[in-house]
Amino acid sequence: SQQGEEDPQALSIQEGENATMNCSYKTSINNLQWYRQNSGRGLVHLILIRSNEREKHSGRLRVTLDTSKKSSSLLITASRAADTASYFCATDPPKSWSGGGADGLTFGKGTHLIIQP
Amino acid sequence: EAGVAQSPRYKIIEKRQSVAFWCNPISGHATLYWYQQILGQGPKLLIQFQNNGVVDDSQLPKDRFSAERLKGVDSTLKIQPAKLEDSAVYLCASGPGTGYEQYFGPGTRLTVT
Numbered sequence A: 001s002q003q004g005e006e007d008p009q010a011l012s013i014q015e016g017e018n019a020t021m022n023c024s025y026k027t028s029i030n031n032l033q034w035y036r037q038n039s040g041r042g043l044v045h046l047i048l049i050r051s052n053e054r055e056k057h058s059g060r061l062r063v064t065l066d067t068s069k070k071s072s073s074l075l076i077t078a079s080r081a082a083d084t085a086s087y088f089c090a091t092d093p094p095k096s097w098s099g100g101g102a103d104g105l106t107f108g109k110g111t112h113l114i115i116q117p
Numbered sequence B: 001e002a003g004v005a006q007s008p009r010y011k012i013i014e015k016r017q018s019v020a021f022w023c024n025p026i027s028g029h030a031t032l033y034w035y036q037q038i039l040g041q042g043p044k045l046l047i048q049f050q051n052n053g054v055v056d057d058s059q060l061p062k063d064r065f066s067a068e069r070l071k072g073v074d075s076t077l078k079i080q081p082a083k084l085e086d087s088a089v090y091l092c093a094s095g096p097g098t099g100y101e102q103y104f105g106p107g108t109r110l111t112v113t
Helices: none
Strands: A005-007 A010-014 A019-024 A031-038 A042-050 A055-058 A061-066 A071-076 A085-092 A111-116 B005-007 B010-013 B019-024 B031-037 B044-050 B053-056 B065-068 B075-079 B088-095 B108-112
Touching (some): A005 A085, A019 A111, A031 A071, A042 A055, A042 A071, A042 B088, B005 B088, B019 B088, B075 B088
Parallel strands (some): A010 A111, B010 B108
Antiparallel strands (some): A019 A071, A031 A042, A031 A085, A055 A061, A085 A111, B005 B019, B019 B075, B031 B044, B065 B075
16 A cells, blocks of 8 residues: 655646655654656655654755654755656655564655656 | 666566566665556555565565565566556665665566556
8 A cells, every 4th residue: 555645746847946745654654765757767766864854955855854744845946857757755664663674665656747948 | 886687678478477577686785675666656565685585575466476586686576377457567676774775777567468
């Protein structure tokens, strides 16, 4: 079953604008990760934020995590045409559930982002 | 550094036939995962290996799917017999250990007719 739900399902913005995508999940997590998928490069890891972190930056990306609300957001600043892709949030189970071994990811359905030139 | 390799990239089979996919993870990565991605959805975990042992196969349809990771390196995923609903992209991923990011291969697109 899907753990994460991305919102919106689709987003179209002009090049240079900022894009914000949200993710909500249902159960406790160890980490939350964001991935990008396009036809040219497959599924690519963007950023990992641990459950005890609240915010993380990587280049033009900013991720926040609110474990009390079970939600995360991904902000892409100064968007470029090359950012056009589907973006997925993915969670892994807390170590107390898995005995520390199982960390297969549960993905949402994704947000399809289109950057208009 | 070479990425995760998968083959074949595309496969078309008829229902009730069998098919096998191969994955070569990034060198030194202990964990290996197989995911199924149906069109329009996010990937769904099928099985996780740690070295050559199975860590989680709770979502693997074991009546028709099997996977192995011999010598803790390459892995194969087999479907026998295939059903129409198995049409999907099968993604292999590897990671340096649990709790880290995963690196995905290009996937194998399976079409069952």
